[in-house]
Amino acid sequence: MQRVYLDHNATTPLHPAVADAMVRVLRDEFGNPSSVHHFGQRAKAAVDEARSAVAALLGADPGDVVFTSGGTESDNLAIRGAAEALERTGKRHLVASAIEHEAVLNTLKALARRGWTTTLLLVDETGIVSPDALRAALTDETALVSVMHANNEIGTVQPIAELARLAHDCGALFHTDAVQSAGKIPIDVKALGVDLLSISAHKFYGPKGAGALWIRRGLRLLPALTGGKQERNRRAGTENVAGIVGMGAAAAVARSKMAEEAARLAALRDRLEDGVLGAVPGTAINGARTPRVPNTTNISFDRVEAESLLIALDLEGIAVSTGSACSSGTLEPSHVLKAMGFPPHRTQNSIRFSLGAANTDVDIDQVIAVLPGTVEKLRTLTRTPARV
Amino acid sequence: MRIVVAMSGGVDSSVAAALLAEEGHEVVGLSMQLYDQRGDQTFGSCCTLDDLHDARRVASALGIPHYILNFERRFQETVISNFVREYAAGRTPLPCAHCNSDLKFTTLLDRARALGAEQVATGHYARVDRSWNGRWLLRRSADPDKDQSYFLFALTQEQLACATFPVGGLSKPEVRAQARRLGLQVAEKPDSQEICFLPRGGYAAFVAKEAPQVAQRGAIVDRQGRVLGSHDGIHRFTVGQRKGLGIAAPAPLYVLRIDAPTGTVTVGPRSALEQTTLTASGVNWISVEPPGSWLAAAAQIRHRHRAAPGRVRALEGNRAEFVFAQPQPAVTPGQAVVFYDGDLVGGGGWIE
Numbered sequence: 001m002q003r004v005y006l007d008h009n010a011t012t013p014l015h016p017a018v019a020d021a022m023v024r025v026l027r028d029e030f031g032n033p034s035s036v037h038h039f040g041q042r043a044k045a046a047v048d049e050a051r052s053a054v055a056a057l058l059g060a061d062p063g064d065v066v067f068t069s070g071g072t073e074s075d076n077l078a079i080r081g082a083a084e085a086l087e088r089t090g091k092r093h094l095v096a097s098a099i100e101h102e103a104v105l106n107t108l109k110a111l112a113r114r115g116w117t118t119t120l121l122l123v124d125e126t127g128i129v130s131p132d133a134l135r136a137a138l139t140d141e142t143a144l145v146s147v148m149h150a151n152n153e154i155g156t157v158q159p160i161a162e163l164a165r166l167a168h169d170c171g172a173l174f175h176t177d178a179v180q181s182a183g184k185i186p187i188d189v190k191a192l193g194v195d196l197l198s199i200s201a202h203k204f205y206g207p208k209g210a211g212a213l214w215i216r217r218g219l220r221l222l223p224a225l226t227g228g229k230q231e232r233n234r235r236a237g238t239e240n241v242a243g244i245v246g247m248g249a250a251a252a253v254a255r256s257k258m259a260e261e262a263a264r265l266a267a268l269r270d271r272l273e274d275g276v277l278g279a280v281p282g283t284a285i286n287g288a289r290t291p292r293v294p295n296t297t298n299i300s301f302d303r304v305e306a307e308s309l310l311i312a313l314d315l316e317g318i319a320v321s322t323g324s325a326c327s328s329g330t331l332e333p334s335h336v337l338k339a340m341g342f343p344p345h346r347t348q349n350s351i352r353f354s355l356g357a358a359n360t361d362v363d364i365d366q367v368i369a370v371l372p373g374t375v376e377k378l379r380t381l382t383r384t385p386a387r388v
Numbered sequence: 389m390r391i392v393v394a395m396s397g398g399v400d401s402s403v404a405a406a407l408l409a410e411e412g413h414e415v416v417g418l419s420m421q422l423y424d425q426r427g428d429q430t431f432g433s434c435c436t437l438d439d440l441h442d443a444r445r446v447a448s449a450l451g452i453p454h455y456i457l458n459f460e461r462r463f464q465e466t467v468i469s470n471f472v473r474e475y476a477a478g479r480t481p482l483p484c485a486h487c488n489s490d491l492k493f494t495t496l497l498d499r500a501r502a503l504g505a506e507q508v509a510t511g512h513y514a515r516v517d518r519s520w521n522g523r524w525l526l527r528r529s530a531d532p533d534k535d536q537s538y539f540l541f542a543l544t545q546e547q548l549a550c551a552t553f554p555v556g557g558l559s560k561p562e563v564r565a566q567a568r569r570l571g572l573q574v575a576e577k578p579d580s581q582e583i584c585f586l587p588r589g590g591y592a593a594f595v596a597k598e599a600p601q602v603a604q605r606g607a608i609v610d611r612q613g614r615v616l617g618s619h620d621g622i623h624r625f626t627v628g629q630r631k632g633l634g635i636a637a638p639a640p641l642y643v644l645r646i647d648a649p650t651g652t653v654t655v656g657p658r659s660a661l662e663q664t665t666l667t668a669s670g671v672n673w674i675s676v677e678p679p680g681s682w683l684a685a686a687a688q689i690r691h692r693h694r695a696a697p698g699r700v701r702a703l704e705g706n707r708a709e710f711v712f713a714q715p716q717p718a719v720t721p722g723q724a725v726v727f728y729d730g731d732l733v734g735g736g737g738w739i740e
Binding site for chain 2: 307308311312314315332377378381
């Protein structure tokens with residue numbers, strides 16, 4: 001079966017150049033970057049080179065990039081680290097959008113159990129956080145605001161620069177989870193005006209288990225892990241050298257191809273949207289069509305359970321996703337679509353298509369050819385909804 | 389042919405999937421998540437996270453696609469609510485039979501059809517075949533010790549037409565031998581014993597939590613209405629029960645009747661438990677049209693009951709009456725009565 005992978009927001013395959021760089025390091029650079037001798041220096045040099053490449057992707061100074069194990073750790077380090085550093089000032093209020101990734105939402109929940117107050121910003125059906133909503137939520141007590149750069153489910157890009165300015169006017173720090181935007185659209189930490197920014201390598205053709213947190217110079221942050229003095233005392237533990245080198249290589253590739261690849265993917269994505277909306281009755285795009293990352297669309301299919309559609313498409317060789325998976329691997333209603341105010345049936349009938357490097361017009365044609373019949377079958381044959 | 393196998397992670401449904409795959413069918417494994425797995429409650433013995441994990445590993449070893457479906461809401465509506473309602477009404481429910489007819493061969497079958505599958509296979513010990521006149525038949529399994537046809541009596545002709553039981557012709561030791569031959573890691577996994585959704589604390593606490601109104605004190609009386617003691621809720625009793633009455637008496641006492649409106653539990657000697665006739669509602673006829681006149685049959689009234697001979701006839705409104713040749717102890721309202729002709733399931737219903 002010719003399989004089509006349209007779930008790049010979940011993860012991406014390694015770029016060949018990334019795999020080559022990692023294999024070389026795994027084979028030839030076994031040194032510990034903290035070691036003083038020759039072997040340590042070689043490993044350290046590889047890590048430094050990767051740090052420069054990642055910094056370049058973010059318009060940042062390499063010295064402000066801390067490598068982590070991925071997006072989740074970066075989000076945790078940013079929010080917990082900043083919150084705990086500010087604890088003594090008496091600022092005990094945290095704000096985030098309600099469409100954040102679980103890495104942010106559940107970190108806020110954990111802090112709420114320890115006495116922090118939290119406010120979640122709802123969004124309207126555009127899926128874009130409004131500056132007015134943030135303005136209304138901010139208080140003198142607000143320690144930190146966390147709003148994602150691009151949403152993972154619907155792809156909408158948030159007005160980070162404006163939101164960060166509002167937070168700063170109230171004396172609050174600003175973190176953005178840029179896991180879904182890094183490598184897809186330009187990021188410039190100075191233009192965004194944020195204090196903390198999280199990214200993850202495997203979302204842009206790097207390896208799993210590698211991520212980074214950019215931290216504005218001079219910002220006080222309590223480390224989440226205690227141990228050695230790696231990463232300028234911000235992230236203890238011997239560096240994942242191969243993962244870091246892979247992330248650096250992926251950042252370099254992403255940066256060099258970004259404009260061209262974004263235009264290509266946006267055209268494919270738009271073709272997919274027009275094709276699906278034209279060929280399948282009862283469909284609608286969830287969220288604003290602009291500003292969006294170029295590779296993502298989220299489409300609602302009236303009278304269809306997303307769970308069944310996902311399985312039916314997988315049996316046809318088309319890999320897509322919906323909502324977020326829970327511990328057993330079943331699907332939960334999308335918290336993002338819920339926060340956008342959609343009724344229950346709409347939070348359970350939506351599918352995310354996220355395109356990537358290997359996708360071509362042939363893939364889009366296959367999806368448009370398969371979808372109408374698959375959806376029609378589900379609509380006529382499913383009589384007993386499991387959850388709605 | 390594309391066939392969906394309902395995979396519980398146990399040895400029976402794993403072997404069922406493996407045998408179908410070996411026959412060359414395009415097998416798709418589906419597992420049902422039936423209750424919230426995120427809590428810290430310890431559940432019984434089926435469809436826990438570990439079981440779902442086992443199902444996934446078996447499917448992966450067989451090289452078949454496998455998906456977990458979220459049926460929490462539907463399970464609550466069709467199985468758990470009935471389970472609680474029956475106990476609250478002073479009856480003793482049989483959730484596995486409801487799960488088979490109202491979930492596996494309704495909701496899951498719908499999903500299977502929508503995915504292009506014509507058949508749903510399970511690991512049940514029962515057999516389906518077809519009579520000369522085109523009627524779908526349900527038979528006891530080849531292994532009388534493991535037979536589960538009792539739990540499948542409510543399957544309609546339409547449902548039986550889509551049902552496949554690949555291990556129905558095997559004994560349990562043969563199924564385990566097949567599992568070993570196929571190298572399935574669940575080959576030695578113990579059988580599930582309990583009702584899957586009950587926490588280890590037992591069913592009484594579960595029912596009391598779901599339907600607090602049942603946990604009310606009531607009287608335990610003898611057949612003459614004399615009060616012998618009291619109890620903490622009728623859901624703690626089932627007809628034929630001897631233990632847990634908390635009454636000292638010269639001869640053993642058994643629960644004879646449970647009256648939900650007054651909360652009264654009537655007890656008496658074993659001899660008073662015996663009954664010669666019963667009626668059933670919600671009757672589903674499988675091998676025969678509803679018999680207007682008496683038909684010789686054997687009736688099984690519990691999972692572990694040996695079918696007892698007698699005669700059956702259909703009554704108005706999907707009901708039936710059965711008369712035993714010999715009186716039977718503990719005819720329990722809420723349990724199923726299934727009418728057999730040899731190993732053939734004639735039909736069955738719910739004891740009134």
